[in-house]
Every structure is written in structure tokens, then in C-alpha cells.
Amino acid sequence: MSRHIAFGVILTGTGGPGEHNRWLDPEIPGDASVDIDWYIEQAQLAEAAALDLVFIVDSQFITPDSPPHYLNRLEPLTLLSALAARTSRIGLVGTATTSYNSPFNLARRFASLDLISRGRAGWNVVTSGDGGTAGNYGRDEHYDYATRYARAAEHIEVSQALWDSYEDDAFPRDRASGRFLDPEKLHATGHRGEHFAVAGPLNIERSRQGQPVIFQAGDSEPGRDLGARYADGIFTHAASVEANRAFAADIRRRAAEAGRDPEGLRILPGAKIVVADTDAEARDLELAQHRLSNTFEQALAELGRPFGWHDFRQYDLDAPFPAEALVHAERSFKTQATQITENAVRQGLTLREVVERAAAPHRSPFVGSAQTVADTLEEWFRAGAADGFNIYVSTPSQLRRFIDEVLPILRARGLARTAYEGTTLREHLALPAPENRHTRARREAQVGALAGAV
Incomplete structure (x- = not known):
């Protein structure tokens, strides 16, 4: 193929x-x-x-x-x-x-x-x-x-x-x-x-x-x-x-x-x-789709998913991001939650800022x-x-x-x-079909036997 x-x-x-x-x-x-x-x-x-x-x-x-x-x-x-x-x-x-x-x-x-x-x-x-x-x-x-x-x-x-x-x-x-x-x-x-x-x-x-x-x-x-x-x-x-x-x-x-x-x-x-007649129109459509997709409140609730659906609504939005919440991700989406937490701590972000960035348009x-x-x-x-x-x-x-x-x-x-x-x-996908392992083993054994006989 x-x-x-x-x-x-x-x-x-x-x-x-x-x-x-x-x-x-x-x-x-x-x-x-x-x-x-x-x-x-x-x-x-x-x-x-x-x-x-x-x-x-x-x-x-x-x-x-x-x-x-x-x-x-x-x-x-x-x-x-x-x-x-x-x-x-x-x-x-x-x-x-x-x-x-x-x-x-x-x-x-x-x-x-x-x-x-x-x-x-x-x-x-x-x-x-x-x-x-x-x-x-x-x-x-x-x-x-x-x-x-x-x-x-x-x-x-x-x-x-x-x-x-x-x-x-x-x-x-x-x-x-x-x-x-x-x-x-x-x-x-x-x-x-x-x-x-x-x-x-x-x-x-x-x-x-x-x-x-x-x-x-x-x-x-x-x-x-x-x-x-x-x-x-x-x-x-x-x-x-x-x-x-x-x-x-x-x-x-x-x-x-x-x-x-x-x-x-x-x-x-x-x-x-996203496809439109011009690049500018496509970017406008992308932004309109994003604005339709999510509210701040929905983004705040969904932030909890990588943290084992921990409820971030219990925290002060304008306080520093609660890094201690990372413990709830241990048996959830740990990699994603760690990236969110480390980025927030490194940049000194509040919980509100983390949510706003998550909810902001990503081009x-x-x-x-x-x-x-x-x-x-x-x-x-x-x-x-x-x-x-x-x-x-x-x-x-x-x-x-x-x-x-x-x-x-x-x-x-x-x-x-x-x-x-x-x-x-x-x-x-231009991928070969895998040979059955037992067929391959039999074929390799036969080849080995012939080589040994020679």
C-alpha cells in the first residue's frame, strides 16, 4: 500500500x-x-x-x-x-x-x-x-x-x-x-x-x-x-x-x-x-465555537477530572492554586494533573487564573x-x-x-x-498483517531442521 x-x-x-x-x-x-x-x-x-x-x-x-x-x-x-x-x-x-x-x-x-x-x-x-x-x-x-x-x-x-x-x-x-x-x-x-x-x-x-x-x-x-x-x-x-x-x-x-x-x-x-473562506473568518468561527462550548463555572467543575473529580469549587478562587489537591490524582490522570499543578506553582497562579487559562481559547x-x-x-x-x-x-x-x-x-x-x-x-495504514506466531514457529523450526540436515 x-x-x-x-x-x-x-x-x-x-x-x-x-x-x-x-x-x-x-x-x-x-x-x-x-x-x-x-x-x-x-x-x-x-x-x-x-x-x-x-x-x-x-x-x-x-x-x-x-x-x-x-x-x-x-x-x-x-x-x-x-x-x-x-x-x-x-x-x-x-x-x-x-x-x-x-x-x-x-x-x-x-x-x-x-x-x-x-x-x-x-x-x-x-x-x-x-x-x-x-x-x-x-x-x-x-x-x-x-x-x-x-x-x-x-x-x-x-x-x-x-x-x-x-x-x-x-x-x-x-x-x-x-x-x-x-x-x-x-x-x-x-x-x-x-x-x-x-x-x-x-x-x-x-x-x-x-x-x-x-x-x-x-x-x-x-x-x-x-x-x-x-x-x-x-x-x-x-x-x-x-x-x-x-x-x-x-x-x-x-x-x-x-x-x-x-x-x-x-x-x-x-x-x-476549522475551515472557512478566509483565514480570518476561520479564526472568528473557531472563537465563536469556543465561546459556545464552555462557561467559567463548567470549566471550574471539569478541572476536577484529572484530579479524580476533586471539587475545586470549595476553594477561594483568588487564593493560590491549591497544590495539595494533587494527592487526589494519584489514581487518576496523574500526568495531566501534575502538569497543571507544577505550572500553577511555578507561575504563582491563583485558582481563578488556572481555570481562566483552561477555559481560554486555544488556537x-x-x-x-x-x-x-x-x-x-x-x-x-x-x-x-x-x-x-x-x-x-x-x-x-x-x-x-x-x-x-x-x-x-x-x-x-x-x-x-x-x-x-x-x-x-x-x-x-500501510501496516503488515502479523503472521500467526504458531505458523511462524513451525516454519522457523522446519528451516532450522533443513539447515541442520545440510
Whole structure:
């Protein structure tokens, strides 16, 4: 497959973090996050443009202060299975936690999606930053940081082993001989580790792409190590072309140190794209969208999320930022909370100033006329800062403007495909299908035996 800029579309319906009031836009149905027809329409629009994937985010703990999309949304794998039946080429990526799923159950669900979609499934691996999730799964306390990442690594390894339970030719399905299964091509997992014990085998065959594509988005040191060691794709934040180029280089260095091909990973930063007739109009639209999205009070409440949903409304807004609140982040989004706290202490900010900065407009690099947006996307791609982008679109009309106005420019430059070249998500991303480990071991043993005989 030839290499183009990869594009994913993040579908967050009525509005994700920092977008409490997106649903007030008349273009957004108030029930978009639970309306399968809305998702189908967006996925089919993206597929008609030959984009690579749609991405469904998830979490399993809410408070009344959570953004609207989090308060009421469909479960990712159920949703993606429905989309699989109404699309034929676009990749289908969903978030699922390693902290509160067993490897056998989750591996089976993703393998099912992979077969239903004929090789288009992807798994965004998360460890669950919302500490309150523990209470929904019968635990008094969320896993600590180190345990969450240790479980994630083991969970991925077990899942990959389960996905190799059957070799690709395990089912002859020979009616003449009555032979449905070649039992020598079925392999038990037999895993017993620190966090999981799984006998296996998994009772479902591999898809045409071999295994679901694994994505990961952690930016902490353990998160970067996990992604570099196991992921096919890395979701990250687009701060600047320089910052993302450094991030990509760091991930590829870690991948090489883990014995992987550093060019076998796809780096896809999130990109808030706003397109208008002119750069000035696009910036005005970006600002208008931001002003609609959030109030100071909503931003103050949402500030608590990385701190385990600690309530900052109890503090004096004009007193120094309460650095002691960092203790509440120990089993939550620790990296993000630490950055907020350290920055506030270093600059001597009050709580009000921290909230105001969080709620202030953050100018996206990907805002402007179609020409400007296309130029910026190309700059990042050619600079090695990104292999593609996970695009945030505020409204369906903005997705259409990106497709109708920006993509033709990129296609004319040979940077975006005009049609799909393959059928699987791995083919879209120019990633090879992994060989079944048992098939590979048999082949290597045969080669070794022949070499020994010579």
C-alpha cells in the first residue's frame, strides 16, 4: 500500500471534554450520542471520502459535571458492530480499558468486530484514568499507576496470544472427508501471569488482517513505553509541529529499543480543524465555537477530572492554586494533573487564573482557508511530526468542508488517497498483517531442521 496522510474522525456527538454546550448548536441533534443513524451518517460520509477510520472514545464513570457526550452515549463495540454492517471499508476503532476487562472477553469481542467488519477493527488501549470507575466494578479503590500499566502490558500480550489461537488454515471445512478442524492448528494459550490467568484457546478465527490494530494514547513515561512496545498507532495531542516531531522521534526511539521496527508505528495527533473562506473568518468561527462550548463555572467543575473529580469549587478562587489537591490524582490522570499543578506553582497562579487559562481559547494550528489547512497538514506530515491526524470536527458541516475543500488539495499533491487501495484497516495504514506466531514457529523450526540436515 502507498503511504498517504492517514485520517481518522473522532465522533463525540453532543460534545466531549471542554464542549459542554456544543449540543446547543442546532446542527447537532440533542440525542446524537445515542442515535445510531447519526453515527452511520458520519461514518458513511467519512468512508465516501476514503478516510482511514472513525474513532469512538469511552469512559465508564461519570458525574453530573461530565460533558454531555459522556453523560449519555453508546458502548463502543456495540456501536462499531452496527457501523460495520452499514459500511464496507472504513476502519472502526474503539476504546476499551485493560483495567476493567478480562483479556479473554475483550479479545473475543474485538475479534468478533474484526470478522464482522472483514478486517477493519482497531482497539484504543486505555488504563482508565477516572478513579471512580473502580466503584462500578466492585472495587473499593482504583488500581495504582504502576499496576494499571503492568496490567495493560500483560493484557495486550494475552490478547495477542488469544488472537493467534487458530492458524489461518485451521479450518479445512472439507465436506467430503467430514473434516471441519485441523486440530494441530488449534493452540491453547496457557497463560498464568502476575495479573491474569487465561487457559484459552479463543473460540474464533483470525480475520483477514490477522489481528485488530492496536492504538494507544498515554503521554506519561509508562504510557510512551507501552505504546512504543505494543501499539501499531499512537494517538497524541497536537501542540506544535516541533513538539510533535520530538514526540514522534521519542516514540520511535523507544520502539527500536524494544526490538521493533520504528517505522512500523503510525503517529496520529488530534487536530481541531476549522475551515472557512478566509483565514480570518476561520479564526472568528473557531472563537465563536469556543465561546459556545464552555462557561467559567463548567470549566471550574471539569478541572476536577484529572484530579479524580476533586471539587475545586470549595476553594477561594483568588487564593493560590491549591497544590495539595494533587494527592487526589494519584489514581487518576496523574500526568495531566501534575502538569497543571507544577505550572500553577511555578507561575504563582491563583485558582481563578488556572481555570481562566483552561477555559481560554486555544488556537489550533489547523484553522483557516482550505489552502491554509492543507498547507499545515502537509507541513506536519513532511516534517515527520505526524503520519496522519485524528480530526475533531465541531459539526457535520465542518466535516463536509474538510472533505469537499481540503482533501482535493491534498489529493492533487499526492498526499491523500482518492479511493481505498485495500480492504482492511492495516492496509489503509500501510501496516503488515502479523503472521500467526504458531505458523511462524513451525516454519522457523522446519528451516532450522533443513539447515541442520545440510
